[in-house]
Amino acid sequence: xxxxxxxxxxxxxxxxxxxxxxxxxxxxxxxxxxxxxxxxxxxxxxxxxxxxxxxxxxxxxxxxxxxxxxxxxxxxxxxxxxxxxxxxxxxxxxxxxxxxxxxxxxxxxxxxxxxxxxxxxxxxxxxxxxxxxxxxxxxxxxxxxxxxxxxxxxxxxxxxxxxxxxxxxxxxxxxxxxxxxxxxxxxxxxxxxxxxxxxxxxxxxxx
Numbered sequence: 001x002x003x004x005x006x007x008x009x010x011x012x013x014x015x016x017x018x019x020x021x022x023x024x025x026x027x028x029x030x031x032x033x034x035x036x037x038x039x040x041x042x043x044x045x046x047x048x049x050x051x052x053x054x055x056x057x058x059x060x061x062x063x064x065x066x067x068x069x070x071x072x073x074x075x076x077x078x079x080x081x082x083x084x085x086x087x088x089x090x091x092x093x094x095x096x097x098x099x100x101x102x103x104x105x106x107x108x109x110x111x112x113x114x115x116x117x118x119x120x121x122x123x124x125x126x127x128x129x130x131x132x133x134x135x136x137x138x139x140x141x142x143x144x145x146x147x148x149x150x151x152x153x154x155x156x157x158x159x160x161x162x163x164x165x166x167x168x169x170x171x172x173x174x175x176x177x178x179x180x181x182x183x184x185x186x187x188x189x190x191x192x193x194x195x196x197x198x199x200x201x202x203x204x205x206x207x
Contacts, residue, residue, distance in 0.1 A: 006127045009199065010075040013124030016116055017079075018086025023113035025087065026094040027106045030173020032117075033158040033180045034134045036165030043168045060133035068140045073130025080132075110175045118183055122190035126199050138184070154184030 024032065031039070035049075042052040064071055098105060125131060131139065138157045142150035158180035166172055 010124045010127035013120045016120035018083040019090040020113040020117040021087035022090025027110035030175030033161035037161035040165035040168030064136040071136040076130035118186040122195040126195035151184035151188040
C-alpha cells in the first residue's frame with residue numbers, strides 16, 4: 001500500500017509538472033533553465049532542440065547511472081513519456097480557454113506555473129521512485145556529495161543553464177530568471193512543509 005501511495009505521488013508530480021510546462025508555453029515569458037541550456041547547445045551546433053534534448057538527456061542519464069543510479073526509476077520513465085503529453089494537453093486547453101491572453105493574464109499564468117512546478121518537483125522527489133536526469137544533478141550534489149543544501153545546488157545548476165543559454169543567443173524571459181533563482185528554495189519549502197509530512201503521514205497509517 002505504501003508503494004502504491006509513493007507511486008501516486010510520483011505520478012501526480014510528473015503530470016502536474018507537465019501541465020506547468022504547458023502553462024509556461026502559453027505565458028510566453030521565458031522557458032525553464034534546462035530548456036534554455038539545451039536550446040543554446042543546439043544553436044551552437046546549428047542543430048535542433050529535439051536532437052540535442054535526446055543527446056544531453058542521454059549523457060546526463062549515463063552520468064547519473066554511474067554516480068547514483070538510485071535516482072533512475074519508474075518515475076524517470078513516467079517523466080520521459082508523460083511530461084510532454086501533459087504539456088501538450090494543458091497548452092491545448094489553455095488555447096481553447098484563453099486564446100489571446102493579455103500581459104496581465106500571462107504574468108498570472110507564469111507565476112502559477114512556477115509555483116506548481118515547484119510543488120510537482122517536491123512530490124516526485126519525495127516519492128523517491130526516480131527523477132528526471134536534470135533534476136538528479138542537484139540532488140546528487142546535495143545528498144551524495146553534500147556540497148551545499150539542495151536549494152543552493154539547484155540554484156547553481158539552473159543559473160549555469162541560463163548563462164549557457166544566454167551565451168549561445170537564446171532569448172531569455174522573466175520566467176527563466178525567476179525559475180533559476182527561486183525554484184530550488186521553493187521546491188525545498190514544499191518538500192519540508194508538504195510532501196515529506198504527506199508521505200510520513202501515509203506511511204504511519206500503514207504501520
